[in-house]
Amino acid sequence: MIVQQALNALQLGSIYALIALGYSMVYGVLRLINFAHGDIFMIGSYAALFLAVYLNMPIALILPLAFCAVGLLGVTIERLAYRPLRTAPRASAVITALGVGLFLETITLAVVGPEPKKFPALIDLNIITIGAFTATNIQIIIIAVSIALMTALDRLIAKTKTGMAMRALSWDKTYAPLFGINVDKIISFTFAIGAGLAAVAGIFVGLAYPIIDPYMGIIVGWKAFVSAVIGGIGNVKGAVVGGFLLGAVEILSAAFLPSTYKDMIVFGLLLIILLFRPSGLFGVPVQKKV
Amino acid sequence: MLVIENLHAGYGPIAVLHGVSLHVDEGEIVTLIGANGAGKSTTLRTISRLIPAASGTILYKNENITRCKAHEIARRGIAHVPEGRGIFGNLTVIENLLLATFANRTRSMTSPVINELFDMFPLLGDRRRQLASTLSGGEQQILAIARAFAADADFFIMDEPSMGLSPILVKNVFSIIADINRRGKTILLVEQNAIMALKYSNRAYVLENGRIAAEGRSEDITANEELKKAYLG
Numbered sequence: 001m002i003v004q005q006a007l008n009a010l011q012l013g014s015i016y017a018l019i020a021l022g023y024s025m026v027y028g029v030l031r032l033i034n035f036a037h038g039d040i041f042m043i044g045s046y047a048a049l050f051l052a053v054y055l056n057m058p059i060a061l062i063l064p065l066a067f068c069a070v071g072l073l074g075v076t077i078e079r080l081a082y083r084p085l086r087t088a089p090r091a092s093a094v095i096t097a098l099g100v101g102l103f104l105e106t107i108t109l110a111v112v113g114p115e116p117k118k119f120p121a122l123i124d125l126n127i128i129t130i131g132a133f134t135a136t137n138i139q140i141i142i143i144a145v146s147i148a149l150m151t152a153l154d155r156l157i158a159k160t161k162t163g164m165a166m167r168a169l170s171w172d173k174t175y176a177p178l179f180g181i182n183v184d185k186i187i188s189f190t191f192a193i194g195a196g197l198a199a200v201a202g203i204f205v206g207l208a209y210p211i212i213d214p215y216m217g218i219i220v221g222w223k224a225f226v227s228a229v230i231g232g233i234g235n236v237k238g239a240v241v242g243g244f245l246l247g248a249v250e251i252l253s254a255a256f257l258p259s260t261y262k263d264m265i266v267f268g269l270l271l272i273i274l275l276f277r278p279s280g281l282f283g284v285p286v287q288k289k290v
Numbered sequence: 291m292l293v294i295e296n297l298h299a300g301y302g303p304i305a306v307l308h309g310v311s312l313h314v315d316e317g318e319i320v321t322l323i324g325a326n327g328a329g330k331s332t333t334l335r336t337i338s339r340l341i342p343a344a345s346g347t348i349l350y351k352n353e354n355i356t357r358c359k360a361h362e363i364a365r366r367g368i369a370h371v372p373e374g375r376g377i378f379g380n381l382t383v384i385e386n387l388l389l390a391t392f393a394n395r396t397r398s399m400t401s402p403v404i405n406e407l408f409d410m411f412p413l414l415g416d417r418r419r420q421l422a423s424t425l426s427g428g429e430q431q432i433l434a435i436a437r438a439f440a441a442d443a444d445f446f447i448m449d450e451p452s453m454g455l456s457p458i459l460v461k462n463v464f465s466i467i468a469d470i471n472r473r474g475k476t477i478l479l480v481e482q483n484a485i486m487a488l489k490y491s492n493r494a495y496v497l498e499n500g501r502i503a504a505e506g507r508s509e510d511i512t513a514n515e516e517l518k519k520a521y522l523g
């Protein structure tokens with residue numbers, strides 16, 4: 001029972017964390033809260049549905065393809081909607097982001113209709129039992145792939161030149177080009193990775209809770225955003241910790257309280273943490289260069 | 291090596307440079323002096339394309355780079371050490387150096403290259419794993435110069451490298467500049483500390499309200515009583 005709930009929490013936390021990473025990375029390089037990100041996650045789910053139902057693809061192909069296709073969508077959104085506003089007040093960019101999100105929702109609505117769709121069973125469900133310990137293969141796959149992706153991202157940011165450039169941009173964008181950094185390219189790359197990870201989360205949601213609809217990105221997107229803020233927005237490790245924390249809190253409260261309390265507790269947690277740590281758990285108080 | 295002709299530039303509607311022409315030959319140290327607000331930093335920013343030129347041309351190694359993007363100019367071997375140093379405080383010292391190699395893809399920061407840098411700048415070697423924001427002002431300036439070196443640039447443009455440093459550190463920075471020059475680098479230097487800059491440079495230009503008001507060999511400028519009164523205090 002406890003193991004079961006822990007796995008549920010890890011599964012949900014993985015999904016929040018994958019989405020939260022995109023919020024946090026984009027905020028890091030652009031100081032923009034990409035409110036379209038939850039809808040990008042939703043598009044990831046539908047992209048996978050399309051690849052599975054119409055092109056009969058297996059999950060092993062769907063994951064990388066949806067990652068790339070939705071990554072490209074993220075790059076396109078940045079290029080068309082956010083780049084022209086890069087020097088505009090941040091409020092304009094945030095409003096644009098909300099607009100892009102609504103656009104993605106309405107276009108999905110127009111194409112697939114409002115009724116929820118059954119997400120195909122891309123993986124045959126198996127229950128794994130070891131002694132008193134039971135888990136589903138889907139849970140294990142979701143948690144393992146998520147952790148692998150997060151580890152890869154962590155290595156990329158810590159060790160590669162591109163990762164260093166991403167961190168450098170979060171400190172200062174004006175001077176970055178003086179060192180040969182193509183700022184536009186790094187920002188595009190950040191959007192690609194963020195959107196790609198959200199697409200993977202979209203697929204995982206389809207696998208774990210197999211009903212999807214065009215509005216699924218709203219509440220999940222908000223919770224992932226809350227995860228990013230709790231962890232300290234702009235901080236990649238914070239986004240992961242925030243995601244898992246939120247997953248755990250949500251599963252715990254659902255286990256002991258009426259289900260209507262769940263979201264109240266999640267958002268209450270945000271308020272309490274921000275009260276004591278306004279920059280989130282891992283955030284550094286804003287005290288940049290002079 | 292660098293030839294600027296009739297350069298006009300500014301910030302949006304504000305025109306700052308009104309037809310600046312100057313040149314720097316290979317192997318030289320050239321100083322640009324002038325009062326606060328004369329447009330010295332603006333000249334350097336236009337060369338490295340942090341701001342666009344409104345008109346005029348900038349030739350580097352006989353190629354027109356006026357319309358290149360800033361990162362392309364860096365990759366051509368021009369390193370701009372900006373006013374206020376522009377180091378990345380959230381990266382370690384060694385990461386700041388590694389990052390600079392973005393400007394030169396053929397040069398990977400293998401240990402011999404790193405070691406050479408730390409031989410040149412031993413102080414940075416001791417602090418290699420430290421966040422750059424924890425360095426003192428003088429150390430940050432040295433890091434900023436070392437970074438240009440890590441990029442393997444041929445042409446250094448330096449904006450007030452001695453700013454905010456104690457007299458002993460100022461001397462240290464100037465001897466580093468001389469050392470870099472001996473290693474074959476060409477340098478365009480902007481300095482508040484004009485006397486010191488003239489002592490170390492071959493030639494100088496005096497910038498006044500966005501125009502070149504005087505130019506000549508550094509010792510002639512130093513000897514010119516009129517200029518001395520106006521600019522050298």
Ligand SMILES: Nc1ncnc2c1ncn2[C@@H]1O[C@H](COP(=O)(O)OP(=O)(O)O)[C@@H](O)[C@H]1O
Pocket residue numbers: 301304306324325326327328329330331332333
């Ligand atoms: N970012 C900017 N926006 C608008 N005007 C600026 C900016 N930076 C500098 N200026 C103006 O351009 C002029 C030249 O500045 P600058 O090149 O920094 O002078 P210097 O380096 O010679 O002290 C000044 O009048 C200054 O106010």
Ligand SMILES: [Mg+2]
Pocket residue numbers: 330331332373449
């Ligand atoms: Mg200046």
